[in-house]
Amino acid sequence: MHTTSQSLVRFVRATITKEAQAGFSRIRRVPSTYTWSCLDLLHTLSRSHQEQLFDAFAERAPFLLGLEAPPAQWQNPILTKFNEDVFRVPSRHMSARLLRGIAAARRSDGDKSPFSKMPDAMMQQADSIRPTTASSIRKEVNQELGQHFGASPLKQGAGTWLYPGESSGRRFSVMIDYGGQVDQLRYFVEISDPSTGLHSKMLTYEGLLGLGFGRWDFLTADSQGEDIQLLCELIQELVAIPDTIMSLGFA
Numbered sequence: 441m442h443t444t445s446q447s448l449v450r451f452v453r454a455t456i457t458k459e460a461q462a463g464f465s466r467i468r469r470v471p472s473t474y475t476w477s478c479l480d481l482l483h484t485l486s487r488s489h490q491e492q493l494f495d496a497f498a499e500r501a502p503f504l505l506g507l508e509a510p511p512a513q514w515q516n517p518i519l520t521k522f523n524e525d526v527f528r529v530p531s532r533h534m535s536a537r538l539l540r541g542i543a544a545a546r547r548s549d550g551d552k553s554p555f556s557k558m559p560d561a562m563m564q565q566a567d568s569i570r571p572t573t574a575s576s577i578r579k580e581v582n583q584e585l586g587q588h589f590g591a592s593p594l595k596q597g598a599g600t601w602l603y604p605g606e607s608s609g610r611r612f613s614v615m616i617d618y619g620g621q622v623d624q625l626r627y628f629v630e631i632s633d634p635s636t637g638l639h640s641k642m643l644t645y646e647g648l649l650g651l652g653f654g655r656w657d658f659l660t661a662d663s664q665g666e667d668i669q670l671l672c673e674l675i676q677e678l679v680a681i682p683d684t685i686m687s688l689g690f691a
Contacts, residue, residue, distance in 0.1 A: 444507060444637055444685075445501075445502035445507045445508055447685055447688075448501045448502055448505060448507065448638075448681075448685065449498050449499060449501050451501075451681070451684065451685055451688070452497070452498040452501040452648060452649070453494065453495065453498035455648075455649065456498060456649050456650075459649060460490070464482075464651075466670075466673075467479065467646060467649065467652075469666070469667075469670050470645075470646055470652060470656065470674075471656045471658040471659050471667050472646065472652050472653075472654075472655055472656050472657060472658065473531065473533035473534060473535055473658055474526070474652055474653065474655060474657075475646050475652035476531075476533045477526050477529075477531040477533055478526055478650075478651045478652060479651065480531070480532070481522065481525055481526055489518075492518050493518060493519065493522055493650070494650075496516045496519040496522075496650070497519070497649060497650030499516070500650070501648065504640060504642075504647065504648060505631075505638045505639065505640045505681070506637070506639035506640050507637055507638065519650070533658075534562075535622050535623075535657035535658060536569055536571065536624070536657065536658045536659065536660055537571075537622060537657070538622065539562070539565065539566045539569065540566050540569055540571065542566070543566035543567065569660050570661035570662050571660065571661060572624070572659055572660055572661045572664050574599065574618040574619070574624065576664065577618060577624060577625055577659060577664060577668075578593075578601070578616075578618050580664060580665065580668045581593075581603075581616060581625075581668055581671070584668045584669065584671075584672055585603050585605060585614065585672065585675075588605075588607075588672045588675075588676070589603070589605030589606055589607055589612075589675070590605055590606055591603035591604060591605030591614070592604070596615070598617075598619055599617055599619020599620075600615060600616070600617045600618075600619065601615075601616050601618070602614070602615055603615075603616065607675070607676050607679040607680065608679075608680065608683065610631075610633075610679055610680075610683065612629060612630060612631045612675075612678075612679045613629070613630040614627055614628070614629050614630070614675060615627070615628045615630070615641075616628075620655070620657075622657050623655040623656060623657045624656055624657055624658075624659045625655075625656040625659065626653075626655050626656070627644060627654045627656075627671065627675075628641065628642045628643065628644060628654060629643045629644065629675055629678045631643065631678065631679055631681070635686065636682045636686065638681065638682050638685075643678055644674075644678075645674035645675075645677055645678055646674075648678070
C-alpha cells in the first residue's frame with residue numbers, strides 16, 4: 441500500500457475512534473434511517489467485533505478517495521456481513537415520508553388497512569412530524585452553502601443541483617439530489633488534490649466512516665435548519681482531509 445494510502449487509513453481509523461468514543465453523537469444527528477440502523481446494529485456487537493469493523497471501514501478509504509483502484513475481487517467478509525445484517529435485521533426506523541404515509545393509510549382504511557396493527561407510539565411519532573418540502577430544503581441549502589462556502593447552485597436536471605464552493609482556500613463541488621421518492625436529500629462531495637493524490641466525486645462523511653451513503657430521509661420542518669447546518673459541517677470536514685493529512689505529516 442502506498443505511503444499516502446497508509447496515512448489516509450490511519451487518519452480515517454482515528455476519526456472513527458474519535459466518533460465512537462463520543463458515542464457517535466454527531467453521526468446520530470444525520471437524518472438517515474439507514475445510518476440509524478447501522479448504529480443500532482453496532483450497539484449489539486461486542487467491542488472486539490466493533491474494532492474489527494472499524495478497521496474494515498478504514499481500509500476502504502484509499503478506494504473512496506481515489507488513491508487506489510479497488511481490487512477486482514476485494515471483499516472483506518466482516519464488512520459484507522455487517523452490510524447484509526443492516527438490511528436483513530428488522531429496523532425500528534422508517535423514513536419521514538413512509539411513516540406519515542402508513543399512518544395516513546391506517547387512519548383512512550381503519551381495520552381494513554394492512555397497517556391496522558401499527559403501534560400507537562408509531563402513530564404518535566408520525567403525527568408529530570411537521571413535513572418539509574424539496575423546495576424548502578433546497579432554498580435553505582442554497583442559502584447556507586452560499587453563506588458558508590460562496591457556492592452558487594447550478595441546475596443539473598431531474599432534481600439535481602451542483603454547488604461549486606471553497607473552504608479554507610480549497611475548491612470543491614457538492615452534488616445534491618432533491619428528487620428522491622424516499623430520500624429527501626442525497627449529497628456527494630467532489631474533491632481533488634494533486635499534492636496528496638486524493639480525488640473523489642462521490643464522497644460522504646457517513647460513507648467514509650462506513651455508516652451510510654449520504655441519503656437523508658428524515659428531514660422535517662422542525663429539524664431542517666439543524667440538519668442543513670450539519671451538512672455544512674460534514675462538507676467542511678471532508679474538504680479539509682487533504683490539508684489535515686499534510687498538517688499531521690501523514691502524506
